[in-house]
Amino acid sequence: MTDRKSRPSLKQTRPIRNATASAKAPTSDAPLELAVSDAVAHAVKLGYQVLAQNLEEGRAAAKQFRVGEYSVGQVPSDLNLLALRSLRLARDLSTTTFDLLDRLLTDPGLNAVLQKAAAASPPPDKAKAKAKADTTDMAKPAAASRAASALIPLTCNLSGRPAQMKAAILTRPKSPAALMMTGLTSANPADPPITGVSFSAGTGGAGIIANIAVPQSHAPGLYSGMVFDEGSGLPLGALTIEVSS
Amino acid sequence: MTAAFELSRPEHRGRFAITVYQEGWRLGGKGASGRGAAGRIEEHGLHVWLGYYDNAFRLMRECYAELAEGENPYGDWEDAFVPESDIGLFSPGERAAWQSWSAHFPPTPGLPGDPISSAELISLRRYLARSLTLLRALVLDCAVDHGFFGERPLEPESAAADAERLGALLKRLLRRGAFAGATVLAEALAVLAAALDAIPGRLDGTFVRLAETACAGLRAWLEETAIARDELRHVWEVVDLSLAYILGVVRFGLLTDPRGLDAIDGYECRQWLRLNGASERALASPFVRGLYDLALAYEDGDPGRPCLSAGQGLRATLRLFFGYRGAIFWRMRAGMGDVVFAPLYEVLRRRGVEFAFFHRLTNVGLPAGGEILEGDRSHVESLTFTVQAKTRDGRAYAPLVVIGERPCWPAAPDFSQLSGGARLAREGRDFESHWDQRGVGETTLKVGRDFDFVVLGVSLGAVPHTCKELLARDARWRAMVENVKTVATQAFQIWLTEDLPSLGWNGPPYIVAGFVKPFDTWCDMAHVVPEEAWPRPPATSVYFCGTLPEPKFDPAEPDYPDKVRAKVRASALAYLRGPARLLWPGAFTLSGRFRYELLADPSDGAARGAARFDQQYWRANINPSDRYVLSAPGSAAHRISPLDMTYDNLTIAGDWTDCGFNTGCVEAAVMSGKLAAHALSLSPALEDITAYNHP
Numbered sequence: 001m002t003d004r005k006s007r008p009s010l011k012q013t014r015p016i017r018n019a020t021a022s023a024k025a026p027t028s029d030a031p032l033e034l035a036v037s038d039a040v041a042h043a044v045k046l047g048y049q050v051l052a053q054n055l056e057e058g059r060a061a062a063k064q065f066r067v068g069e070y071s072v073g074q075v076p077s078d079l080n081l082l083a084l085r086s087l088r089l090a091r092d093l094s095t096t097t098f099d100l101l102d103r104l105l106t107d108p109g110l111n112a113v114l115q116k117a118a119a120a121s122p123p124p125d126k127a128k129a130k131a132k133a134d135t136t137d138m139a140k141p142a143a144a145s146r147a148a149s150a151l152i153p154l155t156c157n158l159s160g161r162p163a164q165m166k167a168a169i170l171t172r173p174k175s176p177a178a179l180m181m182t183g184l185t186s187a188n189p190a191d192p193p194i195t196g197v198s199f200s201a202g203t204g205g206a207g208i209i210a211n212i213a214v215p216q217s218h219a220p221g222l223y224s225g226m227v228f229d230e231g232s233g234l235p236l237g238a239l240t241i242e243v244s245s
Numbered sequence: 246m247t248a249a250f251e252l253s254r255p256e257h258r259g260r261f262a263i264t265v266y267q268e269g270w271r272l273g274g275k276g277a278s279g280r281g282a283a284g285r286i287e288e289h290g291l292h293v294w295l296g297y298y299d300n301a302f303r304l305m306r307e308c309y310a311e312l313a314e315g316e317n318p319y320g321d322w323e324d325a326f327v328p329e330s331d332i333g334l335f336s337p338g339e340r341a342a343w344q345s346w347s348a349h350f351p352p353t354p355g356l357p358g359d360p361i362s363s364a365e366l367i368s369l370r371r372y373l374a375r376s377l378t379l380l381r382a383l384v385l386d387c388a389v390d391h392g393f394f395g396e397r398p399l400e401p402e403s404a405a406a407d408a409e410r411l412g413a414l415l416k417r418l419l420r421r422g423a424f425a426g427a428t429v430l431a432e433a434l435a436v437l438a439a440a441l442d443a444i445p446g447r448l449d450g451t452f453v454r455l456a457e458t459a460c461a462g463l464r465a466w467l468e469e470t471a472i473a474r475d476e477l478r479h480v481w482e483v484v485d486l487s488l489a490y491i492l493g494v495v496r497f498g499l500l501t502d503p504r505g506l507d508a509i510d511g512y513e514c515r516q517w518l519r520l521n522g523a524s525e526r527a528l529a530s531p532f533v534r535g536l537y538d539l540a541l542a543y544e545d546g547d548p549g550r551p552c553l554s555a556g557q558g559l560r561a562t563l564r565l566f567f568g569y570r571g572a573i574f575w576r577m578r579a580g581m582g583d584v585v586f587a588p589l590y591e592v593l594r595r596r597g598v599e600f601a602f603f604h605r606l607t608n609v610g611l612p613a614g615g616e617i618l619e620g621d622r623s624h625v626e627s628l629t630f631t632v633q634a635k636t637r638d639g640r641a642y643a644p645l646v647v648i649g650e651r652p653c654w655p656a657a658p659d660f661s662q663l664s665g666g667a668r669l670a671r672e673g674r675d676f677e678s679h680w681d682q683r684g685v686g687e688t689t690l691k692v693g694r695d696f697d698f699v700v701l702g703v704s705l706g707a708v709p710h711t712c713k714e715l716l717a718r719d720a721r722w723r724a725m726v727e728n729v730k731t732v733a734t735q736a737f738q739i740w741l742t743e744d745l746p747s748l749g750w751n752g753p754p755y756i757v758a759g760f761v762k763p764f765d766t767w768c769d770m771a772h773v774v775p776e777e778a779w780p781r782p783p784a785t786s787v788y789f790c791g792t793l794p795e796p797k798f799d800p801a802e803p804d805y806p807d808k809v810r811a812k813v814r815a816s817a818l819a820y821l822r823g824p825a826r827l828l829w830p831g832a833f834t835l836s837g838r839f840r841y842e843l844l845a846d847p848s849d850g851a852a853r854g855a856a857r858f859d860q861q862y863w864r865a866n867i868n869p870s871d872r873y874v875l876s877a878p879g880s881a882a883h884r885i886s887p888l889d890m891t892y893d894n895l896t897i898a899g900d901w902t903d904c905g906f907n908t909g910c911v912e913a914a915v916m917s918g919k920l921a922a923h924a925l926s927l928s929p930a931l932e933d934i935t936a937y938n939h940p
Contacts, residue, residue, distance in 0.1 A: 004624065005697040006893035008927055013888040015905045016938045017505025 153207030160214040162244040170237030180230040184223035220245035246589045247918025248700045248898050253596040263598045268605040269676035270658035278580030279656030283847035284648040284778030286580035287656050287862045290736040290790040296569025298912040299935040302358030308588050325584045328572030333757035336531035346479050350573040357570050369940050482530035493521035505940030506556040510881040514558035535758035538765040541873045546792035557876040579776040582654040602642045603633040606711045617719045625699050625895045631684035633676045634663045679868045698894050700921050705901035706731045706869030728883040731872035735793040737817040737863035740845035744784040748831035761824040764789035783845035809865040874901040874909040887920035896924040905937040
């Protein structure tokens with residue numbers, strides 16, 4: 001009989017398909033909070049940038065259309081409809097976005113992480129100094145404490161025609177007095193915007209209140225607008241209200 | 246070749262004495278190429294290396310580095326592989342017969358084959374986040390060529406003076422605004438994906454609900470406005486597919502399933518995407534058709550029978566889009582034989598590996614016994630070969646020829662080196678044809694006397710002809726052969742005296758997929774012409790390939806190959822006379838006749854008309870070992886791994902094995918070869934085989 005060689009025994013004979021998933025499981029000393037807060041901050045920033053661009057383009061297009069450098073009869077008949085649809089889409093998607101972010105940020109799992117991170121955050125004076133240093137570059141990795149406090153509650157004090165707040169999100173500004181809003185715009189470019197929005201601090205400093213007087217003449221529907229930092233001009237958030245019919 | 250490369254590494258200190266037995270005169274199997282008349286490159290088909298082929302690139306980089314230590318006619322690996330970032334896809338247009346769509350994939354840091362840690366390999370969770378990033382990139386960066394077959398592109402400056410055009414410009418502006426809104430949504434989903442990545446298992450339900458809501462809104466709008474516009478349609482088709490993928494990954498629990506994407510291997514890829522909400526329009530999009538075309542994923546070559554498992558289809562797609570480094574595509578400077586297998590042959594020879602050409606395996610012998618059940622142990626007792634030819638005086642066959650100072654594989658054997666070579670040539674011996682079983686003798690190797698271990702590297706199609714005993718006694722092998730399907734392919738190459746832009750082509754410079762069948766994928770290969778040896782070089786060469794519907798002829802007939810080859814010739818000619826007009830209008834006369842005089846003739850003969858095509862190159866890949874291995878739904882479970890221990894002195898290698906990336910490509914073949922080496926030597930370590938443990 002031949003003295004035959006045989007293969008060595010093997011520890012693994014199949015791919016471990018969830019190896020990377022296992023490797024990603026958070027550990028007690030993993031910088032989990034950093035990843036979450038950075039992702040939120042980055043996405044919020046990008047979302048606002050794109051939303052601002054979206055609204056700006058929509059307004060510019062609507063303005064160009066209204067100015068009428070050409071006869072309406074010379075353009076395709078569906079242009080009006082298209083403009084309305086596009087603006088409506090922007091509004092709907094923006095609202096959806098804030099709903100999504102709201103759902104995300106109120107998720108118990110994420111909140112637990114954020115609270116844990118907040119507990120480990122530096123004293124307020126140091127956190128404030130760090131926040132100041134970070135304001136010029138939102139894309140930089142942010143501390144979890146910053147993410148936990150980056151978004152503050154925004155509520156509405158509505159007067160005039162009946163209306164209700166539909167969605168709002170606001171990143172923390174330097175001070176309430178620095179907020180400004182150019183107006184809440186309807187999907188229908190023919191409707192005038194709701195202007196004169198002012199901001200004040202909530203009771204006991206909890207959150208921000210947007211004071212909005214809705215003129216009786218305004219048509220029912222959804223009105224959306226951006227909230228800016230008056231000093232820097234950077235978008236800080238957005239607000240959508242629905243004027244009742 | 247990979248297994249030989251690994252087992253002959255100096256680190257093994259000569260532990261393995263390796264002999265490669267090869268039928269015919271050249272290495273490479275389906276990847277083999279040869280130099281024909283005028284030194285022109287003749288391939289089995291169109292080979293594209295993808296930017297995520299880390300194992301294959303690492304092998305070649307190591308090979309080229311080792312060659313550089315001595316006399317090196319091959320140059321650097323970066324001279325051999327050239328990055329390419331664009332692909333062209335075709336689809337039936339709304340108003341024109343066909344519309345071209347160019348996609349640009351920006352370069353990414355690093356190079357394929359660079360060291361990569363397992364921590365850098367992305368998980369399905371990260372894929373979700375990166376999918377959404379891709380959505381942003383596609384929405385913002387996608388360009389559609391309107392000017393190719395239909396309307397002219399809009400020029401903003403001229404539009405200002407034209408009310409109608411101004412209206413069109415305004416429409417486009419509004420649509421861009423809408424896209425920006427969609428991007429906000431994408432960013433929001435990216436946040437969810439990032440949260441999923443950070444908090445495993447906690448947000449799945451929330452994510453599904455939110456993603457479903459978002460997808461429904463997007464799709465409603467898509468159906469209402471975007472898809473009616475060609476310039477938006479393809480972007481949203483990709484968005485639609487990506488959303489279906491995202492939903493499916495979460496719905497099917499793939500984020501935590503220990504089987505990874507194998508959990509959905511039983512689904513056909515389009516079926517699975519459909520289950521998760523992809524629209525019929527998106528499933529018929531050029532993006533999907535291009536992927537299927539590039540993967541030759543049609544059962545029996547029938548375009549009506551797409552055949553791609555959801556698990557492997559998604560794995561390959563994710564690797565393609567998110568795993569590439571440097572460029573998404575890499576083209577070879579010359580033939581695959583010249584760029585890959587000649588350098589490998591040279592390195593292996595330097596290391597002392599021996600090659601026995603003209604040996605066709607006919608049987609893998611087992612010890613006497615009955616059925617071999619799962620868990621049983623057996624071994625290979627003998628290997629029997631038909632000796633197709635012997636060399637004069639028993640000297641080693643020298644397989645390479647030098648063209649342009651580089652060693653290359655010839656398209657035909659050098660009969661002058663063979664004993665009785667003149668007679669063999671006169672008899673028309675075809676050493677690579679399954680239908681030519683003639684030989685000059687037979688030899689049988691015995692375990693313990695002639696070999697210790699076997700790496701079976703024949704392709705799957707050849708297993709029934711080489712492993713009859715295995716199939717007769719091992720149900721797992723029978724199931725593998727039955728379920729892991731293969732498909733015949735066809736290819737042709739033409740050399741043109743005018744370049745494609747001068748013939749009217751203004752598409753991307755490299756690979757194009759999704760076009761008219763049967764040759765749905767083609768590529769301008771002008772860059773290889775300087776490597777050839779034409780007295781008067783043509784301006785370009787163009788390679789076409791596609792699946793070959795199973796011929797109706799009887800394979801038992803001896804003239805079967807000739808009949809099929811004639812069929813491919815007829816198809817190629819019909820293609821040039823018909824669909825080629827859409828690509829290269831300048832290749833046709835005013836009366837609509839293809840200008841055959843454009844075809845370069847290496848013999849500078851006097852052939853006229855369609856007869857000039859006979860000087861071009863075409864082939865039917867019908868030999869069992871040439872058939873392309875499919876990733877059929879449900880087939881992954883039937884593949885056998887090189888690590889399988891049933892036969893304790895046998896391992897297997899090839900893209901047909903269960904190698905972690907179960908699809909027909911050079912990356913899978915290399916991974917399999919590395920696994921085979923691991924099975925024999927425990928080296929390389931499995932964690933060093935990139936993406937073996939990919940979900």
